[in-house]
Amino acid sequence: MSHSDLHYLEAHEVARLIAAREISPVELTAAMLERIERLDSTLYSYALVMREEALASARAAERKVLAGEPLGPLHGVPVAVKDLYWSAGSPTAAGTTIHRNFVPSEDATAVKRLRDAGAILLGKLQLTEGAFATHHPDIAEPVNPWHPGHWAGASSSGSGVATAAGLCFASLGTDTGGSIRFPAAANGLTGIKPTWGRVSRHGVFALGASLDHAGPMARSAADATLMLGAIAGHDPLDPTSMPEPKLALPDHxxxxxxxxxxxxxxxxxxxxxxxxxxxxxxxxxxxxxxxGQVETVRFPEVRTVVDEWEINCGVEVAVAHADTYPRLAADYGPALTRLIEIGRGTSGMQYQQVLLNRAALRGKINRLMSGIDLLIVPVQPFAAPTHEQLGALAQDPDLNARLIQFTAPFNSSGHPAITLPCGLTQSGMPIGFQFVAAHGAEPLLCRAGMAFQNATDWHHRHPVL
Known part of the structure; x- marks a missing residue:
């Protein structure tokens, strides 16, 4: 198999070939960097390509293979991460212009764990400004590789585009209102929004801290499971992380x-x-x-919590940006400015009511999930929206609430979800759906995702580039 044929392999397949010495990590990384250089000038998925660091890591990975040393589960596999995960010595801009020169001195815990698993970090992937709804006006928006006229998903747009286009074998995203699940569905990928606290948020720029979930995006449930297994687990640097030291996940x-x-x-x-x-x-x-035994259930009313998601997120993002807003307000784009102003204008009593409504929904979903193992839910009500449709959404709060009606409830409640491709529109654009599980039940989600993909081939469909 030539290196030009490798880019759509699954990450676990690549790891196996590297361990068997059938693929050189150095040659593979060089081939991926060449593909990025050739294609990303029109896809705009990367905020930063870490060429020299990636090649140095690949050379070190190859030496370990040749020396017969123990290898991690992602050894030599080129991946990339959303550009709000800190990477030591490399800029982390979080989709903003105000942080374009911020160079962290340490890796985010999730990035460190990917490196510890042997992964090669190709670079940092573009995102919406501060991980909210739209891209900063001065930053090129990633382009959906299936069709440039359609939404690439937000906010982990670069993660979705790069993974779907074969510019990395898997990636990390974050999800505050749907931002792993939207780009996964839009790009025909598998994405996991874990239970809140399952993956450490240390070294990850916050949007709404109690709503933010860090998780993997990949081209299959097997790969997403592999990635989640590498990054999940308690982190003393994140006191909100779940106490389990390691997550036991199925491998098939x-x-x-x-x-x-x-x-x-x-x-x-x-x-x-x-x-x-x-x-x-x-x-x-x-x-x-x-x-599987399919049962009809009644999901609790979510409209109030969905309508209040912006208030909840707005207060938290105002706190997250307190050092730079309003001091640098002129450098912010309009969407993030509007969200911060919503937060700054919310009273304590109003915010407390939002939190009470959110807690009530969490309890109702817990009660529902106590009687079932999994829930089937759409990702969004609109199939493969165009940029024109999204423009209308941005101007209409009711339409925007509809967009997040199937995703935001599980950010508010903290329940885990896996998004899987399940079809194509008449124009050939991907469609996704979610399995949702009880808190801490990621093993069930991974089992369900792998079983579904053993019976279907939607995850084997790729854009023509």
């Missing part, structure tokens, strides 16, 4: 026997494009064929 799965899977047809179809409703019906059939 073939069925869903013994699992109860809930679906709320009424909620799922509320304002949802028909092509998504049809795709979900096919998902249910696959789940049944794998032995």
């Amino acid at each position: 799965a073939h069925d869903l026997r013994g699992l109860r899977i809930g679906i709320d047809p009424e909620w799922n179809s509320n304002g949802t494009d028909e092509v998504i409703v049809r795709a979900l019906a096919q998902v249910v059939e696959v789940v049944r064929s794998l032995g």
Whole structure:
């Protein structure tokens, strides 16, 4: 197999080939850097390509292989991370202009753990300003490799584009209102938003600290599982991280026997494009064929919490940016400015009511999940939105609330979700859906994702570049 054919392999396959000495980490990294140079001038997925550091890491990885030393699960695999994860000695701008010269002295814990697993860091991936809704006006927006006229997802847009286009084998994103799941669905990928606290947020620029989730994006559930296993676990540097030192995850799965899977047809179809409703019906059939017991459930009312997501996030982002806003307000883009001003203008009593409503929803979802193992939910009601459609969303608070109606509830509640590709629109754009599980039940999500992908081939579809 030539190096020109490798870019769409799965990360676990690449790791196996490297360990077997069938692929050189140095040659593979050089080939990936050449592909980035050739394609990313029109895709804009990378904020920073760390060429020399990546090649140096690849040479070190190759020496370990040749010496017969023990290898990590991602040894020699080229990956990339969203540019709000700190990387020691390299700029981390978080999609802003105010931080373009910020060079952290240490890696984010998740980045360090990727390196410890043997991964090669190709660079930093572009994102919306501060990880909110839109890109800074002075920064080029990543382009969906399936079709440039369609949304690439936000805020982990660069992570979605680079992973889908074969410019890295997997990536890290973050999700505060849907920002792993939106770009995963938009680019035909698998993404995991873990339980809140499952992955350390130390060294990750905050948007809304109690809503932020760090997690992997990949081209398969097996790869997303591999990535999550590498980065998950308690971190003394993040006191909010879950106490378990390591997460035990399955390495394969073939069925869903013994699992109860809930679906709320009424909620799922509320304002949802028909092509998504049809795709979900096919998902249910696959789940049944794998032995899953599908049950109709009633999801709790979420409109209040969805409508209040901006207030919740606004207060937290105002705190996160207190050192630079309003002092550097002129350097902020309009969307992030608006969100910060919402937060700064919220009273303590109003914010407390938001937190009470959020806690009530968390309890109701916990009660629902106590009776089922998994929940099937769309990622968004709009199938593959165009830039024009998103422009309308930005001007209409009601439409924007509809966009996040299936994602934001699980940021507010902290429940884990995996997004999987499940079809294509008539114009050939990817469609995704979510499995949601109880707090701490990532092993179930990974099992379900791998079983679903053993029975389907949507994750093997790639954009033509």
